[in-house]
Amino acid sequence: MWWTRLKALIIKELLAVLRDPKSRTILIVPPIIQLLVFSYAATLEVRNVDILVLNRDSGHWSEELIKRIEGSPTFRSFSHTQDQSRVQDSISNQAVIAALEIGSTFSRDIEAGRPATVQIILDGRKSNASQIVAGYLSQIVGRLSLETPSGMKTQNTMINVVPRNWFNPNLDFQWFMVPNLIASIAMLIGLIVTALSIARERELGTFDQLIVSPLRTHEIVIGKLIPPMMIGIFHMTMYLLAAIFLFQIPFRGSLIYLYGGGIIYLAAIVGIGLFISALSKTQQQAILGAFLFIVPAILLSGFATPIENMPQWLQPITLINPLRYFLVIIKGLFLKDIGPFEVLHQTIPLALIAVVTLSAAAWLFRRRLE
Amino acid sequence: MNAVNVSKLRDIVRARRFFALVRKETFQLLRDPSSILIAFVLPVILLFLFGYGVSLDTGRTRIGLVIEEQTPLADDLSASFKGSRYFDVLEGRDRRNFDAKLVSGEIRGIIIIPARFASDFAARVNPEIQVIVDGSDTNTASFVQNYAQGVVASWVAIRSVEAGAQEGGSTSPISVEQRFWFNQELTSRFFLVPGSIAIVMTLVGTLLTSLVIAREWERGTMEAMMATPVTSAELLMGKILPYFVLGILSMTLCVIIAVFLFSVPFRGSILALYLLSAAFLVPALGQGLLISAATKNQFLASQLALISAFLPAFLLSGFLFEINSMPVAIQWITFIVPARYLIPSLQTLFLAGDIWPMFLKAMAVMLFIGSIFFILAARSTRKRID
Numbered sequence A: 001m002w003w004t005r006l007k008a009l010i011i012k013e014l015l016a017v018l019r020d021p022k023s024r025t026i027l028i029v030p031p032i033i034q035l036l037v038f039s040y041a042a043t044l045e046v047r048n049v050d051i052l053v054l055n056r057d058s059g060h061w062s063e064e065l066i067k068r069i070e071g072s073p074t075f076r077s078f079s080h081t082q083d084q085s086r087v088q089d090s091i092s093n094q095a096v097i098a099a100l101e102i103g104s105t106f107s108r109d110i111e112a113g114r115p116a117t118v119q120i121i122l123d124g125r126k127s128n129a130s131q132i133v134a135g136y137l138s139q140i141v142g143r144l145s146l147e148t149p150s151g152m153k154t155q156n157t158m159i160n161v162v163p164r165n166w167f168n169p170n171l172d173f174q175w176f177m178v179p180n181l182i183a184s185i186a187m188l189i190g191l192i193v194t195a196l197s198i199a200r201e202r203e204l205g206t207f208d209q210l211i212v213s214p215l216r217t218h219e220i221v222i223g224k225l226i227p228p229m230m231i232g233i234f235h236m237t238m239y240l241l242a243a244i245f246l247f248q249i250p251f252r253g254s255l256i257y258l259y260g261g262g263i264i265y266l267a268a269i270v271g272i273g274l275f276i277s278a279l280s281k282t283q284q285q286a287i288l289g290a291f292l293f294i295v296p297a298i299l300l301s302g303f304a305t306p307i308e309n310m311p312q313w314l315q316p317i318t319l320i321n322p323l324r325y326f327l328v329i330i331k332g333l334f335l336k337d338i339g340p341f342e343v344l345h346q347t348i349p350l351a352l353i354a355v356v357t358l359s360a361a362a363w364l365f366r367r368r369l370e
Numbered sequence B: 001m002n003a004v005n006v007s008k009l010r011d012i013v014r015a016r017r018f019f020a021l022v023r024k025e026t027f028q029l030l031r032d033p034s035s036i037l038i039a040f041v042l043p044v045i046l047l048f049l050f051g052y053g054v055s056l057d058t059g060r061t062r063i064g065l066v067i068e069e070q071t072p073l074a075d076d077l078s079a080s081f082k083g084s085r086y087f088d089v090l091e092g093r094d095r096r097n098f099d100a101k102l103v104s105g106e107i108r109g110i111i112i113i114p115a116r117f118a119s120d121f122a123a124r125v126n127p128e129i130q131v132i133v134d135g136s137d138t139n140t141a142s143f144v145q146n147y148a149q150g151v152v153a154s155w156v157a158i159r160s161v162e163a164g165a166q167e168g169g170s171t172s173p174i175s176v177e178q179r180f181w182f183n184q185e186l187t188s189r190f191f192l193v194p195g196s197i198a199i200v201m202t203l204v205g206t207l208l209t210s211l212v213i214a215r216e217w218e219r220g221t222m223e224a225m226m227a228t229p230v231t232s233a234e235l236l237m238g239k240i241l242p243y244f245v246l247g248i249l250s251m252t253l254c255v256i257i258a259v260f261l262f263s264v265p266f267r268g269s270i271l272a273l274y275l276l277s278a279a280f281l282v283p284a285l286g287q288g289l290l291i292s293a294a295t296k297n298q299f300l301a302s303q304l305a306l307i308s309a310f311l312p313a314f315l316l317s318g319f320l321f322e323i324n325s326m327p328v329a330i331q332w333i334t335f336i337v338p339a340r341y342l343i344p345s346l347q348t349l350f351l352a353g354d355i356w357p358m359f360l361k362a363m364a365v366m367l368f369i370g371s372i373f374f375i376l377a378a379r380s381t382r383k384r385i386d
Helices: A002-018 A021-041 A060-071 A084-092 A106-111 A124-145 A149-157 A173-204 A206-212 A217-246 A255-279 A283-299 A315-320 A322-336 A340-369 B002-031 B033-053 B072-083 B096-104 B117-123 B138-167 B189-219 B221-226 B232-261 B270-295 B298-315 B328-334 B339-351 B356-385
Strands: A049-055 A075-081 A098-102 A116-123 A160-166 B061-067 B087-092 B109-113 B128-134 B174-181
Touching: A002 A021, A002 A173, A002 A217, A021 A173, A021 A217, A021 B298, A021 B328, A049 A060, A049 A084, A049 A124, A060 A075, A060 A098, A060 A106, A060 A124, A075 A084, A084 A098, A084 A116, A098 A124, A106 A116, A106 A149, A116 A124, A124 B174, A124 B189, A124 B339, A160 B138, A173 A206, A173 A217, A173 A255, A173 A283, A173 A322, A173 B138, A173 B298, A217 A255, A217 A340, A255 A283, A255 A322, A255 A340, A283 A322, A283 B033, A283 B189, A283 B298, A322 A340, B002 B033, B002 B232, B033 B189, B033 B232, B061 B072, B061 B096, B061 B138, B072 B087, B072 B109, B072 B117, B072 B138, B087 B096, B096 B109, B109 B138, B117 B128, B128 B138, B189 B221, B189 B232, B189 B270, B189 B298, B189 B339, B221 B232, B232 B270, B232 B356, B270 B298, B270 B339, B270 B356, B339 B356
Parallel strands: A049 A075, A049 A098, A116 B174, A160 B128, B061 B087, B061 B109
Antiparallel strands: A098 A116, B109 B128
């Protein structure tokens, strides 16, 4: 009996979202486009760098240095100038991100065994990219400097720092980005679909009808919980296929753990969505409320910056962020093949969040009733 | 003379009608606490997070340090690692103790000073140090690698300076002098804060506007308005004017917080700030109008605003990721993202000062994109009445 009632509610909820062809399209097409566009766009690697060279030296060494930089795939275009004021203009107007200045005694200094200097001027407005460019240039200079007469002498005392990258041997940025995006986009969609569900009914006045129906409060909550979770699982499956077959990211862990953790993650997301929805009177409030949660949740998830690098007082706040836990699960399962213990360790807090938010939402429904 | 009077009267009526419309919209806007939340509370949260929590500067990263053989030389190098302000070092003798910690993410890297290190160093046969990093977080991985290399390089330099007396050798034969203009200390906050202002204005201009107007379509009040003598241009202008003002107020709040609380330098002029922001709000509001007219449904409008405005402002604007590094097809998409033009100008305004050629170009492009949005929005609004 209760099952028939619940089934009817679930079907009705699914229809509310999927009936309209526009809504159907918006649930399927844009998330895929997002995954594609953002996985390619969101790279902290720096490529196609434009650089300006001011070379006052006419010797062999400056020529060699420029040749090497030109040969590096990172750099796209070179312009040469003899005019100091052009350096200023090009950087200020962001025509180039860096300018390389070689003084007139550069080659002579090197031949004479005196310390030589090159100067790099970088655009500090783009502090990240310019730091990376500075790193590339320093590496090129460093290698050249080993070939200078005085560099040859010290060569044998150089220490080789041998890097080894576990889980992602080429440090491919997409291997990092795509799992992160899967978790974040799933949250984005799940939260908005749910946040709207009750607010919409309230705005249209159908929520009262639902409440006077024979459905019990917990049945309403379950009926509101399951459809967005089904949509969420569908999305995750789509992303997973795209990640594995399109982006060729290895999936080393167990699919069962991923779906197990994923279901609990979605329950936590939907719980938060329902809670927001129960608090809001209109759809507008629900959407904006969801936003108020989403933006900090993404920033405080460890996606962009490791949580341990955040200030001490801020770290405890991340404990109530479901994305934080699921990121560990999904990145771990994709690249590290983490075991059941680690998955469980992250899933328990997710389950707690789900239980707390869902009960809070149920309580709010009931209270609104009185 | 009569004709003049009539046309004057018409102007007065029209102006009154318009102000009545603006007043109605303003009340509607102020009545709903959620618009205040998005215009004033979210910016504060965002700026606080960027100001305090989320910076792209890595602080101390926890690593494991394995010394396979205890020698004075290895101890000396390990002291360098422990003294580095970039690392939080856990010391051990056996790599296997750290493997599981690296998998679980407790540490971000393992640095191994192998058993043969001291003897290789003495024999001058290129001693080796291994750095193992967790590649699943590529940023942190490359930070650990680079900083580890840095620690080793400066350790070598110090040792060779100490030994320099007898060898005559100095540090590297060619040194690189780096100068970062406009942001000497490379504080990432300084460029994140101007960027987040653009995000906030996108939220107010596009998301909020599209929601409000989509609701009117949903409820049919938009049609009711159209039945009145108000022209559709007046109607649209009356709708967005309060949001324009809200966007400007919200931006002003951001700038005040940025400058006075987070001491982000402000080297440009107030005039340029307001001109740029106003020019940016044109495409932002136009996009909001267009979305609402095209969807006429709050759920669809919110999703479209999210996908076409909010996320691109974050990811395709050069705010966090370099546009030049993106594949060409995606670089083309960025050309229609208004935030792409605002963010470099705001960063320049804060950190470098007024560079008018750059600002004027950005404003021209933003206004151009904005007018296209408005034309499209006006069209789909008119179509509806037929």
